[in-house]
Amino acid sequence: MGGESIKLQSCDESLESLILSQSSPGIAVAENRWPCASDSMLEVHKSQGLANGIHNLLAFDLWKDQNLVDRIQKQSELLHQSTAEELEDVRDEINRYRPGSGVHKVGGVSHADFDIPEVITLLVVGPEGAGKSSLINNMIRVLKDVTSGFSRAQIYGYRQSGSMFLQEYLLHKHFCVFDSRGFSNINVLEDLNIVKNWMSNGVCHGEPVCRPSDDMKIREDLEGRGRQGNSGYTLRKVNFVIFVVNACKLQQMREQHDVAALENLVLLYRCPYLTFMDDVPVVVMTHGDKLDPHECILARIFLGKLFGVSPVDQVFDIPCFTERTVHPEDVHAANDLALLKMLQLSLEQADTNLPCKEKFTYSIRGVLKSTSVQLGIWQLLYFVILFCLLFEIIITIIHSSKPTPWFRNIFKYAHKKPKRGH
Ligand SMILES: Nc1nc2c(ncn2[C@@H]2O[C@H](COP(=O)(O)OP(=O)(O)OP(=O)(O)O)[C@@H](O)[C@H]2O)c(=O)[nH]1
Ligand SMILES: [Mg+2]
Incomplete structure (x- = not known):
């Protein structure tokens, strides 16, 4: 906004459109970016753009917006004509x-x-x-x-x-x-x-x-x-x-x-x-x-x-x-x-604005997302590997025979002796 004065002319030039037209931080108010209220964020939102917009609105002679005045008067007349049946x-x-x-x-x-x-x-x-x-x-x-x-x-x-x-x-x-x-x-x-x-x-x-x-x-x-x-x-x-x-x-x-x-x-x-x-x-x-x-x-x-x-x-x-x-x-x-x-x-x-029911896949995704936020990505990875190993062991015990090929390979790889240089 930079201090320049903007005159409100019609109903379209509302404070919101003023805020939206500014390249000031005040824009964030209208853009719905407000994850949590904190002091610093409030300072950003209490922008000069918003204050200036209010100053302009206070200086504007609202009677000049004849179109809006007429519409409100008309609406009020209609309401007053309404009957008990309506x-x-x-x-x-x-x-x-x-x-x-x-x-x-x-x-x-x-x-x-x-x-x-x-x-x-x-x-x-x-x-x-x-x-x-x-x-x-x-x-x-x-x-x-x-x-x-x-x-x-x-x-x-x-x-x-x-x-x-x-x-x-x-x-x-x-x-x-x-x-x-x-x-x-x-x-x-x-x-x-x-x-x-x-x-x-x-x-x-x-x-x-x-x-x-x-x-x-x-x-x-x-x-x-x-x-x-x-x-x-x-x-x-x-x-x-x-x-x-x-x-x-x-x-x-x-x-x-x-x-x-x-x-x-x-x-x-x-x-x-x-x-x-x-x-x-x-x-x-x-x-x-x-x-x-x-x-x-x-x-x-x-x-x-x-x-x-x-x-x-x-x-x-x-x-x-x-x-x-x-x-x-x-x-x-x-x-x-x-x-x-x-x-x-x-x-x-x-x-x-009623929400949609959560589909099963979305619920799983939601659980994973919230767990990943709480645990952190590395802990989650360890957790997944541990789970796979446990699963493999259980399967091996159940079949009490040979472990599956990929488990054998992992096991072999872990016990491979390091090659000596020539
Ligand atoms: N004349 C007039 N008085 C009103 C109107 N609405 C509320 N009041 C009066 O305003 C006072 C406050 O009204 P409340 O309904 O208690 O207001 P509230 O928003 O619930 O107030 P809090 O619970 O304190 O936040 C009361 O004395 C009401 O009688 C109105 O439209 N016209
Ligand atoms: Mg009350």
């Missing part, structure tokens, strides 16, 4: 959902070749206080079509600590969502390592989420709250991710030109652990009800450009309510339909 139809579609119904037969495999779980797992992540637990409660509300009794995930209004454990909510016979501890948005490395653990090893109901930087008080709190343990629960592999952002906090970051906080948000969103091949998490923007409608549209465009995704199709503006704060006029079909569409998209993406 809402019911989408709800029914989701209730009929079966894992794997959206798999695409690619790479010469059939439907039966996919490793389809009984229950699809969606992980809800985002910064502290973003509204993750509220979103889950609202999913319960809309899916069950109820106006009370939906607050199952604990909301932490003014308390210091929010959700500290992974908690599973089985919304449907065939899919569940996991609530998680919020990102600190300060120590991004810790957050990345936590995310890496969830995505590589799976998530389990009741698992405490501890950060290395947590002080004694938080650790004691975690210990006390998680005293009943979580050993009996199923470990679930994450099939897709929903990333929640608070529109008011985003607005604050924009107004204060808080590049560091925005940068951390991008690093977390674009981290390869949360991405399934090219499919990045679905974005939910909460607290939009606290902004005026124009600000809300701008926040959505900003978020889309910041994350490098379509603000129209990939960012969902979903105000979330609690049982206490919900007013009858807040609950209208448009909000609920947006929530269901977001859920539908997440399930579709989860299906699209």
Whole structure:
């Protein structure tokens, strides 16, 4: 980038395309090369290119992107025109959902070749206080079509600590969502390592989420709250991710030109652990009800450009309510339909990214690969030779006759006297 200023002109010129167009190390963020989060790597990813891209985005007058503004307004009009029947139809579609119904037969495999779980797992992540637990409660509300009794995930209004454990909510016979501890948005490395653990090893109901930087008080709190343990629960592999952002906090970051906080948000969103091949998490923007409608549209465009995704199709503006704060006029079909569409998209993406069953040859290769990594190539070679010799001895004993020709040759070669020179 080298300090030259690039002006954002259209929706295509998102921050991602800016990052991708730089020959700076920031490119690695978009290229999904991130084997493990470490301090030095973070420094590389926190590139000047990313920071400059954010500066440019902050300087850009988002209203100028008339095309995007029109599309979002049109979409919102359509949602507001939706009827209770349309809402019911989408709800029914989701209730009929079966894992794997959206798999695409690619790479010469059939439907039966996919490793389809009984229950699809969606992980809800985002910064502290973003509204993750509220979103889950609202999913319960809309899916069950109820106006009370939906607050199952604990909301932490003014308390210091929010959700500290992974908690599973089985919304449907065939899919569940996991609530998680919020990102600190300060120590991004810790957050990345936590995310890496969830995505590589799976998530389990009741698992405490501890950060290395947590002080004694938080650790004691975690210990006390998680005293009943979580050993009996199923470990679930994450099939897709929903990333929640608070529109008011985003607005604050924009107004204060808080590049560091925005940068951390991008690093977390674009981290390869949360991405399934090219499919990045679905974005939910909460607290939009606290902004005026124009600000809300701008926040959505900003978020889309910041994350490098379509603000129209990939960012969902979903105000979330609690049982206490919900007013009858807040609950209208448009909000609920947006929530269901977001859920539908997440399930579709989860299906699209289901893995194939491991074939026998691949499993053997996998075992050999992991063993070779652990043992080292020479130890593995010795192991193979030893195995062959043992095998030969056993065969010889069984036949209790002559050893096979190649064993005789090896034996002869070992006892050959060295030739004397003339
Ligand atoms: N007005 C409004 N308030 C919201 C919305 N979403 C969440 N809240 C409020 O924001 C506060 C935090 O919400 P939570 O759902 O606990 O957020 P969280 O992301 O689960 O927070 P942590 O568990 O601490 O990470 C609560 O007081 C919620 O009532 C929204 O869309 N609009
Ligand atoms: Mg929470």
